[in-house]
Amino acid sequence: MAWQSKLIGRLVNELTKMPGVGRKTAQRLTYFLLKAPEGYVENLARLLNEVKQHVSPCRECGNLTEGEQCGVCADDTRNRRLICVVEEPADLTLVERTGEFNGVYHVLMGVISPLEGIGPDQLRMAELVNRVQTHQAVEVIVATDPDVEGDTTAYYIAKLLSPLGVKVTRIARGLPVGGDLDFADEVTLAQAIAGRQEIGK
Amino acid sequence: MFASQIHLKNFRNYRETTVTAPPGLILVVGPNGAGKTNLLEAVHFLALGRSFRTNRDRDLVRLGEDALSVRATVQSACGEQLFALDYGAAGKVAAVNDETIPRLIDYVGTLAVVAFGPDDLALAKGEPAVRRRFLDVWLGQESREYLYTLxxxxxxxxxxxxxxxxxxxxxxxxxYDHELVAAGATLTFFRAGAASGLAAAAAAAYGELAPEDEDFVVEYDPAVPCDGDEEEIGRAFERKLEEGRGAEERRRQTLVGPHRDDLRLAVKGCDARRFASEGQQRTAALSLRVAQFRLLKKTRGDPPLLLLDDVASELDAGRQRRLADVVAGAEQIFFTATTPPAGIEPDAKIRISEGQIEASG
Incomplete structure (x- = not known):
């Protein structure tokens, strides 16, 4: 394509390697960057470099952080005997935003997925066993997604930890708050009924 | 319910066309290759998110195009509803009354449909996979929980x-053993519970279609013993997995479970697959479809749309007439034929040539 700048072609090509970015989006981003005001691209490039250089997994939980330890693990008021297992750092952010959880996290960096060739060895399972032992954890809450991969990973963790005598729980599934029963799919509704709770106790 | 208007865009050989249809029996006529079956296939695709002919959605898109769209205005007891299913680079996207349904599985079967086709003979003659697909297409429209579990x-x-x-x-x-057993037990329990209703409805339909005094027996043939409740089935499934572990490790695949289920069909006490005549097999297959239609009509409280693709040509005049009586409970039937069948008076005719609707009404 002689009419197109080779450099633009290369940038578009690099951008399409990013998750969720197709050719059209990559082109839009490219033209945005070309038209961006003075300094924007330089700052962005510097930021990307800094992020890549300074951000790394927390040595305790695997959350992404600029230091050796993430903010949660560095916080002395957190209950280290309560561990919430999540798939990705982004999931940790979600649970943390609820303000309901005072334990610590463990980021698996994925889920078991035989079809994608991801087994327990590629995830941070050994580290989890280690932490449960060293901190004498009383409960591990598994907050992986409620799909086949998330559920089988949760089951694997429960079996893995059962010799250690720690309680392993799974987050409940049910109806969204403020939602209408009308909008719930039948299976979610059925599970919400199965997991019903007594009122006024 | 009935579809009062169907709109196709880039579906098979249709560029863009709109069909209006009254309730009742609609005869779809035209030369071979004109697109009669494609019209029925589009309705099936709109209702269930899949063709009755192929598993490759890509094949449904008109040559040289990259996206298709099927829409229908449907009249039912709930009033008028607009169903739409698009397929393209983003996969299949469904909408009801212009509201997009985020997950296809929450949409599939909202519109109920039963299709009779020339390949139905395989129900009686073919491999177990054909009968499993029959069970899944039927039960998936009976219950969304079944569909999710499947x-x-x-x-x-x-x-x-x-x-x-x-x-x-x-x-x-x-x-994975644990999850397979959990989902498998639910499927087996569900199929076992539905099988007796199917057996009764299919035997009744066979009696109406065949004047000869022949009995037709349909039995569920599960891979895992289906006695007892879901938990008992689950335990039986676990035992089967345990027993077969050695064989599974040698063959490197899952050898037991509802993906190996079948339906046993018998005409006059003999295995229909091996010993029945082709006429008996055809009647058996037809009876399963009629049973599917009547059972869906009963559970859903509204007759599904009926699609009869080139069925009449395989039947003698007597069976054609009786089939027309049997499906009289439908609110709308699309019926393709190269020549109008004997003894069937359509309420409307759609004439098709080369992907064009020439006349309807």
Missing amino acids: QRYYAVLRSRNALLARAAPRAEMEP
């Missing part, structure tokens, strides 16, 4: 087979 079962099965293929250690297999 999807989950096959997702677990694919993963479990991937683990067996690379001889994964026991600890890695265990979660």
Whole structure:
């Protein structure tokens, strides 16, 4: 394509390697960057470099952080005997935003997925066993997604930890708050009924 | 319910066309290759998100195009509803009354449909997979929980087979055994419960279609014993997995479970697949479809749309007439034929040539 700048072609090509970015989006981003005001691209490039250089997994939980330890693990008021297992750092952010959880996290960096060739060895399972032992954890809450991969990973963790005598729980599934029963799919509704709770106790 | 208007865009040989249709029996006529079956296939695709002819959605898109769209205005007891299903680069996207349904599985079967086709002979003659598909297409429209469980079962099965293929250690297999048993027991329990209703309805339909005094027996033939409740089935499934572990490790695939289920069909006490005449097999297959239609009509409280693709040509005049009586409970029937069948008076005619609707009404 002689009419197109080779450099633009290369940038578009690099951008399409990013998750969720197709050719059209990559082109839009490219033209945005070309038209961006003075300094924007330089700052962005510097930021990307800094992020890549300074951000790394927390040595305790695997959350992404600029230091050796993430903010949660560095916080002395957190209950280290309560561990919430999540798939990705982004999931940790979600649970943390609820303000309901005072334990610590463990980021698996994925889920078991035989079809994608991801087994327990590629995830941070050994580290989890280690932490449960060293901190004498009383409960591990598994907050992986409620799909086949998330559920089988949760089951694997429960079996893995059962010799250690720690309680392993799974987050409940049910109806969204403020939602209408009308909008719930039948299976979610059925599970919400199965997991019903007594009122006024 | 009935579809008062159907709109196709880039579906098979149709560029863009709109069909209006009254309730009743609609005869779709035209030369071979004009697109009669394609019109019925589009309605099936709109209702169930899949063709009755192929598993490759890509084949449904008109040559040289990259996206298709099927829409229909449907009149039912709930009033008028607009169903739409698009397929393209973003996969299949469904909408009801212009509101997009985020997950296809929450949409599939909202519109109920039963299709009779020339390939139905395989129901009586073919491999077990054909009868399993029959069960799934039927029960998936009876219950959305069935559909979810089916999807989950096959997702677990694919993963479990991937683990067996690379001889994964026991600890890695265990979660998949657990999930396979859970979903498999639900499916088996569901199929077992539905089978008696199917047997009665299919036997009745056979009696109406065949004047000869022949009995037709349909029996569920599950891979896992289906006596007792879901938990008992689950335990039986676990035992089967345990017994077959050695064989599974040698063959490197899951050898037991509802993906190996079948229906046993018998005419006059003999296995229909091996000993029935082709006429008997055809009547048996037709009876299963009629049963599917009547059972869906009963559970859903509204007759499904009926699609009869080139069915009449395979039947003698007597069976054609009786089939027309049998399906009289439908509110709308699309019926393709190269020549108008004897003894059937249509309420409307749609004439098609080369992907064009020439006349309807």
